[in-house]
Amino acid sequence: MENVYDVIILGAGPAGLAAGLYAGRSRMNALLIEKGQDGGQIATTSEIENYPGQAVDTEESGPSLIARMSKQVEHFGCNRVADTVTAVELQGDVKKVIGKKGEYCAKSIILATGAHSRPIGCENEAQFVGKGISFCATCDANFFTDLEVYVVGGGDSAVEEAMYLTGFARKVTIIHRRDELRAAKSIQEKAFANPKLNFMWDSVVEEVGGDEGVLATMKVRNVKTDEVTVIEADEDDGMFGLFGFIGFLPNTDLYEGQIELERGYVVTDDNMKTNVPGVFAAGDLRKKSLRQVVTAAADGAIAATQALKYCED
Known part of the structure; x- marks a missing residue:
């Protein structure tokens, strides 16, 4: 042997x-x-x-x-x-x-x-991975300093990473398909107390887009009303960040x-x-x-x- x-x-x-x-x-x-x-x-x-x-x-x-x-x-x-x-x-x-x-x-x-990491599952996602879409806050947070950032998910990882991103981004919004977080209560308490964290409940990202390969637009659908909200990057910023934390x-x-x-x-x-x-x-x-x-x-x-x-x- x-x-x-x-x-x-x-x-x-x-x-x-x-x-x-x-x-x-x-x-x-x-x-x-x-x-x-x-x-x-x-x-x-x-x-x-x-x-x-x-x-x-x-x-x-x-x-x-x-x-x-x-x-x-x-x-x-x-x-x-x-x-x-x-x-x-x-x-x-x-x-x-x-x-x-x-x-x-x-x-x-x-x-x-x-x-x-599980993909977010939105249209055009693959085109913007590394160009606005990320699955690692620790790796990429500094690229979004003073920009707006969106985080998909509601579990421990999603909320913890969202809080980490508030140390870099101007504003962080959690997009969650339910009307309450799944994260541990101790993590939720910290999140709700963070003034830079915002929430879009009952929502999923349907489509992303942007010119010259830079993430600048996003369609978010409310799963209860089917209302679609179009999010566009601030004109001065030219882009925003989207992080996915919805499992593995x-x-x-x-x-x-x-x-x-x-x-x-x-x-x-x-x-x-x-x-x-x-x-x-x-x-x-x-x-x-x-x-x-x-x-x-x-x-x-x-x-x-x-x-x-x-x-x-």
Whole structure:
């Protein structure tokens, strides 16, 4: 079994990093593969308040938390490689991962490739992504300094990101298809107390547009009355920003037809086992009731522990 790892971990978000930490500490011959920067979605979060054990008088950001996790993984000896995975072979005693830089084999595999932002779903959306439409406030807030900004969504992420944007934009308006927010009450209290935050209830974005590829117009429909409001950028500004935070889609296309999926999410038991022996899943790509940093990390720890037992049997 030369050149065959005990476990390959796909993805370096909180789930993958926790798996790498536990695999390294267990002295497994482990390989963690990530195509980009560590952290996944949490790497773009400006503030974290609900990760257990952090100091309440010290601000914690996604990048700072992930940096410490990555350092732990390195310290305990988990192998790392930067590569883009193009295919996987999950059946059989030896699992194979095909990347642009090479092929990797292991006795077991942990799928921790996370999820990505769900599109807003309006007409012409693709034309304006990166030209007024964004899905990451931490990444792009500074591009909208002193402009008007609109945020689609009503959950925790949408409201938190909207509040973050008020530190840059002249005015921020949350567009939500319901008549009340879904965010936690503590987050709502902060939002309603913010003088730069406004709300458009019972509304969805139907269409966006603009000249020369810059977002400058938007049609918003009231779902109860069907009344359409046309929003145009201030003449002096020439554009406005539109951020989408309406959920995520699992990054599981590579696994279709090989393991059990439900609405795109990987189905596992409580031990992170899929329906294929030696294949485990952890984090936001897994079918579960709560997707948070703490649950992703827990998933990764369980998956690595179960992968060790699988390899020892």
